[in-house]
Amino acid sequence: MARTFRSALRASILSLPIGGERRLSSLVRVPNNSMMGYGNICGVYRHGKNGAARCFDEFNNCYSLSGLSEAECQAILAAL
Numbered sequence: 001m002a003r004t005f006r007s008a009l010r011a012s013i014l015s016l017p018i019g020g021e022r023r024l025s026s027l028v029r030v031p032n033n034s035m036m037g038y039g040n041i042c043g044v045y046r047h048g049k050n051g052a053a054r055c056f057d058e059f060n061n062c063y064s065l066s067g068l069s070e071a072e073c074q075a076i077l078a079a080l
Contacts, residue, residue, distance in 0.1 A: 005077060041057055
């Protein structure tokens with residue numbers, strides 16, 4: 001099976017130490033269900049006992065990788 005951008009992004013995030021984060025070189029805009037309408041992903045981080053992979057925006061809203069499209073994951077990978 002071909003490796004997806006989502007799995008490549010997850011692998012990249014999981015290479016960080018637990019509690020580690022990495023800022024993106026440019027913002028990646030993703031749909032958000034909050035009142036603001038959109039979020040600008042500005043970084044990724046690894047947290048928790050098992051090291052879950054997440055993204056965060058300018059307002060510290062968390063995004064699960066499963067909620068992101070392949071195109072959004074590709075854009076985040078390009079900005080890492």
